[in-house]
Amino acid sequence: MASTSSASLTFATTSLRSSVRSTTPFHCASHRSGSSIGFNRLGFRGVRFHCLKTTTSYSMAATAEKKKRVEVFDTEEDLASSLAKYTADLSDKFGKERGSFTVVLSGGSLIKSLRKLVEPPYIDSIEWGKWHVFWVDERVVPKDHVDSNYKLAYDGFLSKVPILPGHVYAINDALSAEGAAEDYETCLKHLVKSNILVTSSATGFPKFDLMLLGMGPDGHVASLFPGHPLCKENEKWVTFIKDSPKPPPERITFTFPVINSAAYNALVICGTGKAGPVQAALGNSQNSDVLPVQMVSAEGEFTWFLDKEAASKL
Numbered sequence: 001m002a003s004t005s006s007a008s009l010t011f012a013t014t015s016l017r018s019s020v021r022s023t024t025p026f027h028c029a030s031h032r033s034g035s036s037i038g039f040n041r042l043g044f045r046g047v048r049f050h051c052l053k054t055t056t057s058y059s060m061a062a063t064a065e066k067k068k069r070v071e072v073f074d075t076e077e078d079l080a081s082s083l084a085k086y087t088a089d090l091s092d093k094f095g096k097e098r099g100s101f102t103v104v105l106s107g108g109s110l111i112k113s114l115r116k117l118v119e120p121p122y123i124d125s126i127e128w129g130k131w132h133v134f135w136v137d138e139r140v141v142p143k144d145h146v147d148s149n150y151k152l153a154y155d156g157f158l159s160k161v162p163i164l165p166g167h168v169y170a171i172n173d174a175l176s177a178e179g180a181a182e183d184y185e186t187c188l189k190h191l192v193k194s195n196i197l198v199t200s201s202a203t204g205f206p207k208f209d210l211m212l213l214g215m216g217p218d219g220h221v222a223s224l225f226p227g228h229p230l231c232k233e234n235e236k237w238v239t240f241i242k243d244s245p246k247p248p249p250e251r252i253t254f255t256f257p258v259i260n261s262a263a264y265n266a267l268v269i270c271g272t273g274k275a276g277p278v279q280a281a282l283g284n285s286q287n288s289d290v291l292p293v294q295m296v297s298a299e300g301e302f303t304w305f306l307d308k309e310a311a312s313k314l
């Protein structure tokens, strides 16, 4: 996807040498039963780069991985502008190609970084009716709980755009963590049958159009934490954790095969506190432990949106 900035200049890469409206959610359980619940590392070889006014873009040369880009922004504000355009462009592409756009959200600071989607021009230009919204992970708490990723997204984003209530796939918060994970996976399977979701011909796992991921300071993504056995899950689509090191402890999460089957994956990372794992994934780190963030890929295109603090160790 093209960068938004126009002024370009050469960038010295010595530090990068290393490697380079009523949005009530559709309740998954009610979907099946019909009952209405009412809620309703790159081994960079041959890195190509250019520095734009506010963005530094690195396009990876062809490797085993498909298209990977790393974009570094001077400010989070610039990042948010570019992320909005990126998302709107993909919404347009998939809306035209398939008549729908399946988007997966994370919790955390990502939602704030999506704020420009609810402003002109995107608020008016995006075909919100074609959006289907999912969560890559969710805390097993009531939907109105302060820790709920649904509530975070609803308050900061979904309540401000005309996404159809039936197209917002929240977890069933009446279930246990295990039950909610099973229920969410069943919901996804129904959506595959009804052709709203497609599956990857390469992996057989669901292939979401766009997955918007955050990353924790320990290098976790979704609710897949460093050293946790769930990182190796390769059969389930959705699983659960009861001992999350980041509170709250009980969560459900997409597994890596699902995350990595997405057509487009975007990792949105800001702040100095995250520079270490970013360096481990993109830079010249000696650490041999593989962090979850290093396990992310995409079937189509994988873009890193970094502010300059997050990229400060590259």
Ligand SMILES: O=C(O)[C@H](O)[C@@H](O)[C@H](O)[C@H](O)COP(=O)(O)O
Pocket (backbone or CB within 6 Å): 106, 107, 108, 109, 110, 137, 138, 139, 149, 213, 214, 215, 216, 217, 220, 221, 222, 223, 246
């Ligand atoms: O529910 C969650 O906890 C998230 O989905 C989690 O994976 C989050 O995206 C990262 O921890 C980054 O969060 P921050 O951007 O707030 O650091």
